[in-house]
Amino acid sequence: MNELDQAGLARLRDGWISGGTAFELAPAEWKEVATAASSDEQERRLLAIAAQALDVALRPAAPKSLKRRPPLPVLVLPMLPDRLRPPLRAALKQAADARRKAQVIKLVASRGFVTHPMDWMPAASDQTAPDVYAPWIDWQASAEEERLPHEKLTLQNWAQFYPAARRVALAGMRRSEPAVARLLIEAKAPAESADVRLSLVELVRIGLGPDDAPFLKSLAADRSTKIRELAGRMLAMLGQHGEGGADAPVAELAGFIEEGKAGFIRRRTTFGPAKTKSHAQEQRRAELFELCNLVDLAARFGVTESDFITGWQVGTDNNADIFLSRMIAASGSDAAVAHMADTLIAAGGKPALLVLHLTPRLDIGRQRVLIRQIVKDAQFPAALGQAQDIEAGWLGWDDLSNGRFLAVLRNGISAKEDPPRRAAEDIVETIGYLATAPAAAQFIDEVVAAGLPPASPSLGLLRLNAAMTESPSQSNR
Structure with missing residues (x-):
């Protein structure tokens, strides 16, 4: 449509806006369509033609830079039912960081659903989405x-x-x-x-x-x-050594480790961290643990990975225990990781928390044993939030009510000081990821009775969890 036609349409529009008729202002072709009708019908027909022209004929052409994209792919799992989308959005809004948001998405996927794209979409660089x-x-x-x-x-x-x-x-x-x-x-x-x-x-x-x-x-x-x-x-x-370049760092790291003997009847070799003399030495030791591999360090002392772990004196130096756990998680064999996890869990208390560094390498069975022990002992329940790559939605009410966990959590919720209360709220969010749907529902009642406000944002993931009781097949009925 040319500029003259556009100007004619503008005159028609101005006539209607001012409350008058526009028949005489219409193009001759339009008058032929409307001339046989009554005056009111003439205006209605002109208005219909003008609206069609403005809405369709004058629609701006797409710029050449615009590219047509294919439809959004349909995923193999069904979308979350509409009634669950508001609690999903609330849980995502409450998530303080990318790790918490990833937990929300993983929990939904573990129940057999995916999010609506208007609620959440993974980024092109997303490495954590299911x-x-x-x-x-x-x-x-x-x-x-x-x-x-x-x-x-x-x-x-x-x-x-x-x-x-x-x-x-x-x-x-x-x-x-x-x-x-x-x-x-x-x-x-x-x-x-x-x-x-x-x-x-x-x-x-x-x-x-x-x-x-x-x-x-x-x-x-x-x-x-x-x-x-x-x-x-x-x-x-795989129990094999890399190609060169590691001898010097391993020898330096070995200098930070003391070798000893223990036992009167059955003598065994022990390994423990030597006492560092400065902060610079502490930093260098941490760098070396990150740089070296377990198999090379064990070979430096002439023992196997298993013998080195067995001889390590857990609890002598908490930082050294952390460094060693990270080294084993990064470079130990599957057997070495399982051995270290069992050793730390058997030690109980604070050393057991070091297993959290190993969780990405542990099988589901050992992960569950670890989480259950932390919940039961309730010595450091806030550490649950540090666990990585843990399976979602399996922790039952029997696990949560077994031990001192609920009592410790109640004390934290009722505390007037901010740090204990904030730690308790972090635990509530973590349980929202770990619990089964029935356990989540009971846990909400428990923490609200303990003093957590029913409208607390910390309950967002728990409420979503508790609401996801139906299977995908049921939601499609």
Whole structure:
């Protein structure tokens, strides 16, 4: 429509706005449509034609820079029912950081649902969202081309998969066909950027086995320091030593550890942290624990990983215990991680909290044992919030009511001082992630009776948890 037509429409509009008729101002073609009708009908017909012209004919053309995106992919799990969306939004709003938000999303996924995209969408760089959201992550990253998500990832169609889809596909292959996945990573990773290369090599942890050792050793020449260190840690998990460069740091770290003997009848070797003489030495010791691997440190003392852990004097130096736990989590074999966890749990009390550094490497059974012990002992319940990669929605009411946990929590809620009360509220939020739906409902009643306001934001995740009682099949009826 040209400018003259637009000007004519403007005169019609002005006539109607002023309360007059516009028939005489209409174009000749429009008059032919309306001339046989009554005067009122003429105006109505002109108004209909003008509205059609303004709403359709004069719709602005899309700019050339605008690109059409494909529809948002449908995920394999159903969306959360509408009645649960308000408590979901409340829980997300209360989440203080990305880790808390990730817990909300993981809890929802554990119950068989995904969020509505208007309530929450993963970012293109999201590394913590459950695998079910991989199509949305890829859609965020780029949805300009059609992907082939149902095809098996191969060397030929590598470029047709976006990063999140690749990671999910490779993770699945590492569980079922580890050698095939490793060959894909070995062939394609060198051409990627350092960050992408690191995320691909990290997938080798899944199903890690002796056959992966040659590839990991080849990474000793990688351009990225982080990748070289990661490869060295994974080799250490296999009980093998990395390619050079570690002797000097290991020897220096060994200087911070004292070797001794214990037992009168059955003599055994013990290992304990030497007393540091300055803050600088303390910092250097921490750096060395992070830099070195368990298998190399144990070999320096001529013992196995298991013997070193057995001989370690837990409780002598809390910081050294933390450093060692982190080292074992990063570079110890699965057996060494389980051994350290069992040792710390058996020690009870504060040493048991060190197991939290090992949780990403522990199996579900040991994770549950750890959480149950912390809840039962109730010595350091606030530490529950530090647990990482813990399964959502399994802690029952029997677990929560077994021991002193509820009594300690009541004291914290009733405290007038801010630190104890804030710690108690943090515990409430963590239980909102860990509890079953029935336990969450009972726990709400318990903490409200203890003095927590019913409208407290800390109850957000608990309320969402308690409300998710129906299965996805029931919600679709």
